[in-house]
Amino acid sequence: MIPILTLTLNPAIDLAADVPQVLPGIKLRCTEPRVDPGGGGLNVSRAIRILGGRSTAFVALGGNIGGRLAALVAAAGIEIVPFSGPGETRESLTVTETATGRQFRFMLPGAAWDAERVEAALARIDRAVPEGGMVVLSGSLPPGVPADFPAMVSRVLGKRARLLVDTSGAPLAHLAAGGVPDLDILRMDDGEAASLAGRPLACASETADFASILVARGVAECVIVARGADGSVLADARGRWHARSEPVEVVSAVGAGDTFVGAFVLALSRGAPPEEALAHGVAGAAAAVLTEATELCHPEDVARLLPSCAATAL
Secondary structure, eight states, X not given: OOXXXXXXXXXXXXXXXXXXXXXXTXXXXXXXXXXXXXXXXXXXXXXXXXXTOXXXXXXXXXXXXXXXXXXXXXXXXXXXXXXXXXXXXXXXXXXXXTTTOOEEEEEOOOOOOOHHHHHHHHHHHHHHOXXXXXXXXXXXXXXXXXXXXXXXXXXXXXXXXXXXXXXXXXXXXXXXXXXXXXXXXEEEEHHHHXXXXXXXXXXXXXXXXXXXXXXXXXXXXXXXXXXXXXXXXXXXXXEEEEEOOSOOOOSOOTTHHHHHHHHHHHHHHTTOOHHHHHHHHHHHHHHHTTSSTTOOOOHHHHHHHGGGGOOEEO
16 A cells, blocks of 8 residues: 555544533533544544554644643554644543434634744655655644645645645635645535535535536546535546445444545555545445444444445446
8 A cells, every 4th residue: 555644733632421411500420531532634544544554644742632642642553743733732522412312522723823833844744745655634724724734735745645635614715716736635525515616515416516616627636525424426537426325323423524534545545446445435434423422433344334335427
């Protein structure tokens, strides 16, 4: 497989616990929390590791919580490129209300970056780029990091590695406006795609139409849009494909998108064409929703679901 580097500027220690019912104004007695390293790129690296692959994770770490996060990443068997982030690394909390199965997710913003730290991060990424490999920029950006940061990363990479970006908000809007020349792969979810399109995308074919428009405009060579339980759509210059898994019971949706990216990139790194990698990604995402809290996926579930996820041309 070709080497993979994931980038996480805004990581978190993910805490997940259960409570019988979420009510205001009283103390809610939670179960013992599950603790995992979190943040988009780190979750991608975790999924790759779970599925038998390897990656290196560039991670911004700050303060005592950053040190604890580094220990959790090491315990997960992931090699890291540590970078000194500002302040304290953030924490996030997912609470599942057992009476209803509803999840409540509380995400802290992370400490603000300045321009000097952004430039230092780019210089460190430059030294870590895997020649001939893949780089995955996934998750939210910390306060102070400019919306065109993916373009900055792209310029650092040049032609040395392929770049996949999975982000939201202002950075995604900048990408959709063609802010990163020669972007290899762009992923988003259906809500983000509908917002960019200015209208609902009611079915897979409408989503594929939108993804194909982005490809034709040169936004990215390959565009992927997740459609929740309806799987994902992929478009590139060769065509459009849709993959979805057999129906599964959703226990927790946390990390499903990152698991998709991990399984997708791992399949690409092993030589699979994008439409075959799409099936692996969809199987990974479907397996992730079967697990509790922030656990991501089980390899046996991915293997079981994969035959039902074969991509079909649209």
